[in-house]
Amino acid sequence: MSKQIVYTEQAPAAIGPYSQAVKVNVASPSNMLFVSGQIALDLAPLGDIQAETQKVMENIGAILKAANLDYTNVVKASIFVKDMNNFALINEVYGRFFTSEPPARETVEVARLPKDVNVEISVIAIQ
Template sequence: MTQQERLTIATSEAPGAIGPYSQAVQIGNVLITSGQLGMNAAGEFPKTVEEQTERSLLNVKAILESAGFGMENIIKTTVFLQDMNDFQKVNEVYATFFAEPYPARSAVQVAKLPKGGLVEIEVIAVK
């Protein structure tokens, strides 16, 4: 197996990394994003979990598009929730971003998200 070039993906259309990590990394035809909080590029959070879910997925979309991928290329998502009671609200917004065949998905409740976020979403995409 030959070693493929590893590309760091970054866009100003999504919040910059708040630690020592990349917005996304691409190797060959695979792109993996870091978790995207539901804040805008200026670091501001909307108030509701629905708005934060939409913003998180818009951030994911911007990162994908900056690397020449689209939402249809996503094969796996992981959704981190501050409160699992928000699962249905998140699902309603999430469903507006995807069409069948849906990507595989995990959803977990965590004790706390960075910067007090209510939701964070990471994805794996393949072209």
């Protein structure tokens, strides 16, 4: 896989650990991994958004590893959060996993998440 970070001054710059866009050259669709939304299911009590985000990112890392991939292979992330006021705290933890060439991403505030968690993250990775 070749991965190129795309940036233009004609669109808003990233305001966190993500890229405006990521262009990939995929030899085969079988080189793509779609990771379902991960939550901190086994973390109790819920409420510490940074602990929840850490657990979610660890879950994603375990799934990537099972597919012989790692965080550098992630090209797209989707973050769903119950309270956008937690955006900076989530970003702080999330950013530790993408220290260079972060994936494209969106963050969306939602009314409710499964099991009443506070954050859910899904990713797409390319080999």
